[in-house]
Amino acid sequence: MVSAILMAGYNNKREVKRYSRIVAEHYGERFIETEYRPLREFEIINGGKKERKPLMQFTLEKLFESELVDEIVIVGHRMLIEQHLGNFINEFEKPCRIVNQNSKIPPDVIECFNIINRKVRFNSVAGNIIKGYAASTAYKYKKHTLFVVSDSPLTTKEFIERFVHIAQKSQDQAGIILPVVLMNENKDKLDRKPLKLRNDTAYQLSGIKDNHGRQGFRLSSLMFVNPHLCDMNTINTAYSLRKWLSPNVQMKLFKITHNLGYPNVYSKYFLRKDLSIKEMENIGSAFFKGRLKLIPTFGEESTYDYDGTEFEYRSIANMIKPT
Numbered sequence: 001m002v003s004a005i006l007m008a009g010y011n012n013k014r015e016v017k018r019y020s021r022i023v024a025e026h027y028g029e030r031f032i033e034t035e036y037r038p039l040r041e042f043e044i045i046n047g048g049k050k051e052r053k054p055l056m057q058f059t060l061e062k063l064f065e066s067e068l069v070d071e072i073v074i075v076g077h078r079m080l081i082e083q084h085l086g087n088f089i090n091e092f093e094k095p096c097r098i099v100n101q102n103s104k105i106p107p108d109v110i111e112c113f114n115i116i117n118r119k120v121r122f123n124s125v126a127g128n129i130i131k132g133y134a135a136s137t138a139y140k141y142k143k144h145t146l147f148v149v150s151d152s153p154l155t156t157k158e159f160i161e162r163f164v165h166i167a168q169k170s171q172d173q174a175g176i177i178l179p180v181v182l183m184n185e186n187k188d189k190l191d192r193k194p195l196k197l198r199n200d201t202a203y204q205l206s207g208i209k210d211n212h213g214r215q216g217f218r219l220s221s222l223m224f225v226n227p228h229l230c231d232m233n234t235i236n237t238a239y240s241l242r243k244w245l246s247p248n249v250q251m252k253l254f255k256i257t258h259n260l261g262y263p264n265v266y267s268k269y270f271l272r273k274d275l276s277i278k279e280m281e282n283i284g285s286a287f288f289k290g291r292l293k294l295i296p297t298f299g300e301e302s303t304y305d306y307d308g309t310e311f312e313y314r315s316i317a318n319m320i321k322p323t
Contacts, residue, residue, distance in 0.1 A: 001070040002164060003143075004063045005132035008038040008056050008076030008150035009101045009125065033308035036080050038150045040306070040313075042320050054084055055306060058153030058320075059221070064092045065157050068164050069146070072096040075132040076150070099135050101128055109134045119233040126235035133227050144171045144226040152221035154301040154319060160222065166295055167224035174293035175229025176284070180277065181303050182296060183216040184208045190304060190315055194218050196269075198276040203296040212273040220302035230290025238287065260286045 033040065038056040045051075056076075063069050071094065074081060078100040089096050104122050105115065109130060120126045129147065138145040146164060148155075167177040182205050183194035194216025199205065209215055241253050257265040262283050268275040277294050284292035304319065306312050 002068060002168075003136035003138040003145040004069045004072050005129070005136060005145055005147045006056065006060060006063065006072060006074045006076075006150050007125075007128060007132070007147060008074055008081065009123070009128045010036050010038065010077055029309040029311050031308050032310045032313065036077050037306070037308055038076055039080060039084050042153065042317050044321060055153055056081075056150035057085060057088065059148055059150055059155060060085070060089075062155065062157040062160055063148065064094055064096075066161055068161050070094070071137060073132045073135045074098045074150075075128040076101055097135060099128075099131050103131065105130055106134065113227060113232045116233050120236060124236050125239045126232055129225075129235060130227065130232055133225075138226075142226065142228045144168075144177075144224050147223045147225055149221045149305060151307070152302060152305040153316065154304050155221045156299070156301065159220070159299040159302050162299075163220075163222055163295070163297065164224070166297070170293050170295070171224065171226070173291060175226050175290035176288055176292045177224040178292070178294055179220045179222055179297045179299070179302075180217040180294045181220050181299050182207050183218055183300060183303075186216070188218070188300065188303065189319065190312055192218070196273070197280065198274060199296055200276045200278045201294070201296055205296050205298065210273075214273065215296075217277075217296065218303040220299065221305060222302070230288040234288050256287065257283055262286075 039054045041052040041054055042058075043050055044053050056074075060072070060074075063072050074096065076098070078098045081098055101123050105120075105127055109115075110117075113130060115130070120130070122131075132147075133139050133145060136145055144167070146160070148160070163179050170177055184207050187193055195218065196210060196212075196214040196216050198212075198214050205215065207215055237256075241256075254266045257263075260283060262279075265275065265283070268279070277296065281292050281294055284294075301319075304316055306316050
């Protein structure tokens with residue numbers, strides 16, 4: 001049994017404008033979100049009738065359904081979540097509490113994780129992770145917990161439970177455990193490219209390899225983390241590098257890896273083309289100051305997250321709604 005933290009945070013208008021410029025400049029896409037993205041509605045077919053369902057409800061349903069999850073903590077806009085999903089949440093007996101994204105991090109929690117205020121603002125991604133974890137029973141017992149993003153509506157209960165089972169077997173070996181999902185094409189249904197790596201782990205997957213023996217991987221909507229076993233002051237920097245195809249992000253990433261003692265990451269990935277998953281684990285472990293473990297797995301649907309572009313909305317809507 002695990003605690004699940006559903007990350008349903010939101011950006012202020014200034015951040016939304018900045019991100020929309022990045023999306024337009026580097027990805028040629030139009031950003032359409034101006035309100036609270038986790039409540040963006042998608043049309044579904046239920047019993048032959050059309051209905052509309054908030055984005056975060058898709059994932060919330062899976063967490064309520066799973067017998068492996070014994071409690072849920074939602075971090076986001078508390079008032080809007082209660083208004084739109086309060087009745088739905090109250091239908092279940094499973095404990096579920098909502099932590100407001102704009103609430104402060106308790107002083108004892110700041111002290112517990114040695115938080116540096118200038119690196120971890122209370123309403124940042126790292127701040128929300130810490131507040132969500134501190135509101136769970138996992139915090140009391142210093143256990144790993146399952147973090148789930150609220151913008152990946154195609155993630156299945158089966159994928160969540162399969163990952164939890166595997167991650168629990170590795171929780172004594174790593175503070176951060178992430179599934180890396182195999183992609184067999186050069187681009188996915190959202191026109192995104194995978195990260196090509198050699199799979200030198202114990203989790204071997206059958207699938208297409210390039211001429212250098214690499215397979216394509218993308219991150220999913222899940223992570224299994226014990227914040228007591230890593231430096232939480234590094235999380236926001238890592239999150240800012242998630243759009244790794246941006247040239248600016250690539251330069252920042254290679255500078256960081258050079259400072260960590262891995263000066264040849266650029267050549268290994270782009271020239272020699274032999275960067276491996278275990279090498280990525282070592283780099284991540286040095287960065288987070290706690291052991292990182294990557295678990296290759298299947299489940300492409302779990303990688304389709306809605307970041308707020310018009311193209312993503314149309315594509316995911318088509319995948320959700322049966323024809």
